[in-house]
Amino acid sequence: MARRLRVLTAMALLALAAGSCTFPSNPTLQPHTERQGPVGPVPASLDRFYGQELAWGPCSNFATSSSDRTAFQDPELECARLEVPMDYAHPEGKTIRIGVLRKPATDPRSRIGALMMNPGGPGASGMSAAASLSTSVADTEIGERFDLVGFDPRGVAASEPAVRCLTDPERDAERLDSDADTSPSGVAESEQEEREYATKCAERTGVDVLANIGTRDVVRDLDVLRSALGEPKLNYLGYSYGTRIGSEYAETFPGNVRAMVLDGAIDPGQTTVDALVAQGAGFQRAFNDFAAWCAARAKCALGNDPSKAVQRFQDLTRPLVDDPVQAGYGRELSYADATMAAIQGLYAPTLWESLDSGLAELQQGRGQTLLSLADSYFGRDAAGRYTNTTDAFDAIHCVDDKRVLNPEEVRAADRRYREAAPFLDDGNPPSSARDMCAFWPVPVTGDPTQPQVGQLPPVLVISTTADPATPYEAGVQLAQALHGRLLTYEGTQHTVFLQGVSCVDEAGTNYLVDLQLPPEGARCSG
Secondary structure, three states, X not given: OHHHXXXXXXXEEOOOOOOOOXXXXXXXXXXXXXXXXXXXXXXXXXXXXHOOOEEEEOOHHHOOOHHHHHHOOOOOXXXXXXXXXXXXXXXXXXXXXXXXXXXXXXXHHHOOEEEEEEOEEOOOOHHHHHHHHHHHHOOXXXXXXXXXXXXXXXXXXXXEOOOOOOOHHHHHHHHHOOOOOXXXXXXXXXXXXXXXHHHHHXXXXXXXXXXXXXXXXXXXXXXXXXXXXXXXXXXXXXXXXXXXXXXXXXXXOHHHEEEEEEEOOOOOOOOHHHHHXXXXXXXXXXXXXXXXXXXXXXXXXXXXXXXXXXXXXXXXXXXXXXXXXXXXXXXXXXXXXXXXXXXXXXXXXXXXXXHHHHHHXXXXXXXXXXXXXXXXXHOEXXXXXXXXXXXXXXXXXXXXXXXXXXXXXXXXXXXXXXXXXXXXXXXXXXXXXXXXXHHOXXXXXXXXXXXXXOOOOOOEEEEEOOOOOOOHHXXXXXXXXXXXXXXXXXXXXXXXXXXXXXXXXXXXXXXXXXXXXXXOXXXXXX
C-alpha cells in the first residue's frame, strides 16, 4: 500500500505533445527588465514582492530535462525568475525563486492579458507545459490575444531550491522494488524504506523548504506573479492537480479572478482514501475501454475476449514480482514498472498502441516498450537522468493531504483499491504498510475541504466522462462548489482542452476571450 499511495494518489500529469522544433530564424525578443507591479490589492508586508522587477531573457538556462533543452531554444520564448518568501508568515526571512516562462501574445493590439497555467502533478513543470502548448496555440485566438505563461511551482523543476529526495541511480533501484510482500516482515521492510526516503528528502532538500512546499503557498506565489506581470485580474488554466491550485486561489483571492478554466478536476472535498479509490476505479474503466479496443484488432496481447483481459494482464505481469525481465541496456522491467507503464498507457487512446505492443513484447519475455512507457511517466531520459517530478509530488502530497496513519485503515484502503482496480491487484493480501508521509518531518498544511469562494466570477470546469486519473464526478462536484459552469466531454482520456477537440476548444476559447460560458448541460464528443 505504501507504494500505491505514493505513486497513484492524484499523480495526474498532463500529456502535451512536444510540438514542432522548427524555430523562427530571426529572434524577436531581446533580454529586458520590466516593473509592472504592484497591481491590485497587496497583502501586508509584501510590497517588495508584488512590485518587483522581472529580468526577462533566453530560456535555455532554465531547462531541467532533455525535452526542455530543445523546446527552450525557441527565441519567441522568454524566461525570468520571480522572488517570493519561503514562509509567508515571515516575509523578511529566506526567499525562493520561481521559474517563469512566457510566450507573448502574437497580436499585441488585441491583447487581453496573461494566461497563466499549471499542467498538474503535483510536481509537473508549468514552464515545460507552456513551451509545448505555445506551438499548438500560436495561430489561435488564445495565442494571439494572451501571453501564455507557465510557472514552475516552488520546489519544482527550474524553481530554486528544487526538491530532491533520490539520486538517479537510487530512483532506478527504487523502481525495481515492487514492495509486494505484505507479510509482517515485508511490511516492516517497506516502512523502513519509506522512513529512509523521508529522511533523504529532508537532508537533501531542507526541512524549511519541505514545510512550505504545499498548495497553500503556491497560490500566494501565483498572486505575486499576477501582480509582477501587471495583471489586475488573473486568467488561469489548470489541468489535473492544477485545478486544485485554481480552486484554492479562487477561495483565497476571489476578487482577483477574471477567468479560470479547470480541466480534469480534483474534488477538494474528498478524503485521501476516497480520492485514491475513485482514481483506481477510473483507471479500471480506462483499462476496460482499452481491452475492448484491443479485442477488436486482428492481434491483441490480451486476447479477443474483453471479459478475460484482467486475468490475462495479471497472468502477464504478476510473475514480474519475483522475476523481472530484460529490457535492454542492462536494465530490467519490474512488476512496479509494468503496472506504471499500463497506467501511463491508459492516459489517452493515442498511447494504447504502445501499451498493446509492450504487452505483446512481455509475452515474449522482453520489457523494452513497457519500460519506456514507465520512464516517460517518471520523467527519466535515455541518459538515465530524472526530472524531480516524483520527488516534488511526494513532498507536496505529504503536506497537502491528510495522512493515513492507522495500519488497519491503510489495509482497508488497499483492499478497497484492489476491488476498484482489479487489473492492478498483484495477488497478495492487502498491505498495512504506511507510505512516506507517515514519517514526514513536517506537518500537513493543506485543508482539503470544499472551497468557500465568496464573490467569484463564473468559472469553467471541464470534465471527461471516462477520465482515468481525475474521475468525471470530481468535475461535477468542483463546478458546484465554485458555482461555475460544467462542460462535459464524452471520451476516455485525461484532460482535453487545447488538445484538438474543436467543440471543447471553441467553448474554452469563447469563455477566456469573451467571458461567454457554454450553455447549461453542454456536452462535447470527439
